[in-house]
Amino acid sequence: MTLLELQRRMEQDVRRPLTAELTMQPRTTEGESMDEIAAAYIRPNSELTSFERLEIYNRQYWFRVIGAVSEDYPALQALLGDERFDALVLAYLKQRPSTSWTLRDLSAHLPQFLEQHAEFASEQHRLAVDIARLEWAYVEAFDGAEIEPLASDELAKLGPESTLALQPHLRLLAVDYPVDEFVLAVKKPEEKAVTSGAAQLRQANVTTTLPAMAPEQRYLAVHRYDDVVYYRTLEESEFRLLKALQERKTIAEAVEIIAGEEQVATIQQTFALSSELGWFCHPTI
Amino acid sequence: MPANPFNGYTDYGVGIGLRVPHYDHILSRKPVVDWFEIISENYMVDGGRPLRILDQILDQYRVVQHGVSMYFGSAQAPNRDHLRRLKDLVRRTGTPWLSDHLCWGSVDGRYTHDLLPLPYTWEAVRTTAERIRQVQDFLEIPVAVENVSSYAEFHESQMTEWEFLNEVVHAADCGILLDVNNIYVSSRNHEFDPMEYVNSIPADRVAQIHIAGHSQFERYTLDTHDHPVLDPVWSLYARAIERCGPTATLLEWDDNIPTFDEVHAEALKANRFLQPSNVEEAVA
Incomplete structure (x- = not known):
């Protein structure tokens, strides 16, 4: 051999x-x-x-x-329960064994896999997929690249034909449930503490009541600020404007997408928010 | 022979592994630590907290990189993206040497994320030594290979583990990260004398030593890194220091991680053996 x-x-x-x-x-x-x-x-x-x-x-x-x-998916596990979650993960890994040198990438395709396999979440399928998408967006925002944002004088020079890049760690998600609330409820008591003496790492002994989830269209920006990942709720028009800019449409083309009564307010609001959080970058990346 | 070509002619003392639960303690209290070992893969990312913390640590401490996924013994070539990212990290940390395991873990582009044992064959010697040379040439720093704990042996093997290690490091002209806990664990699982292993390694190639705890089960021993170092492992360590001289030593504690002070205190027990005047007394 x-x-x-x-x-x-x-x-x-x-x-x-x-x-x-x-x-x-x-x-x-x-x-x-x-x-x-x-x-x-x-x-x-x-x-x-x-x-x-x-x-x-x-x-x-x-x-x-x-x-x-x-x-990577504590909230999805909380929703499905251990048995269904383990069955999902087993099926996923059978179909998609690791092809990366880093374990960090192992579960990157779980949201798409779940999308195609409703049987693992039955009537909660749509909710489960949204939770999985948000949890993977967290991973990407946590250690994604961060580049120098545009300075205010550079922003002032932008014209209708300019294109922008958004921070590589920023993820924009349209979801059908308020899954940010669900994920935060699961993550909060999950924080771990280092013990002394007994030399054991224990889960904090907190019981969590998971929030009930009713369908509600929500637009989320998952981003990092000072090394902490945040979920920010956006207006639909803000989301569409940012999404268009992320797809490298010119500012004129992006603005066209949100044409309507609220157009001016949306543009002002989106640019103010994005400038404050350093989301706009040179489109050279 | 603490400083040698395989650890970049450095003279490091007793270090501990940099682990997430200790970040706040280290950055706020700034304890005196000879050096930290980092798991390279944890910092081979594009941005965020891992790299921010690493830069803060680098401002104040010496850091050595230790990898878990180079798989020198895999029959197929290393992943280019992995190597590029590793070199970027080497430039960032200024690590004087870099270590990874004498094992395999991937085949045909699929990864097991485990440190799987090699058959101790001449073919494996040639393949592994060639991979180590490639990596060493690409990274432009000394590479040390670590002996792994193992739970299986192969019919194909043509030599002992320590003969295999010696042949590989000679053919690759690389250093050794001698893990005396792994030697002990494997000796229990494969029924050999661990002291014969320690006595057989080329002492002048030992760049660094690992110590750690393990778990003894009824029918086998597991390398768990979740306990203090046990006495048989300290005995092997004492003998290794006797043969190699005071060598950069690192305590691994990766599961059930206690406070920073407890981990550091456990690591500093190595000083009993590293001070030449204490060796005789400690061994006795």
């Missing part, structure tokens, strides 16, 4: 889903015995069989990747 053959064999075995009891499957989906497969390339020792030694890696793989996804 060459090095590459061994690594392909072991990778396949390590990523094979666990049983409901969190043990290694005794047989592959093709019916092959995992005892025989493991024994073919892994030595037993006086305590463990080849199967049991491979099983340690198989279990660690799944505990690690499910743990990583759970960290």
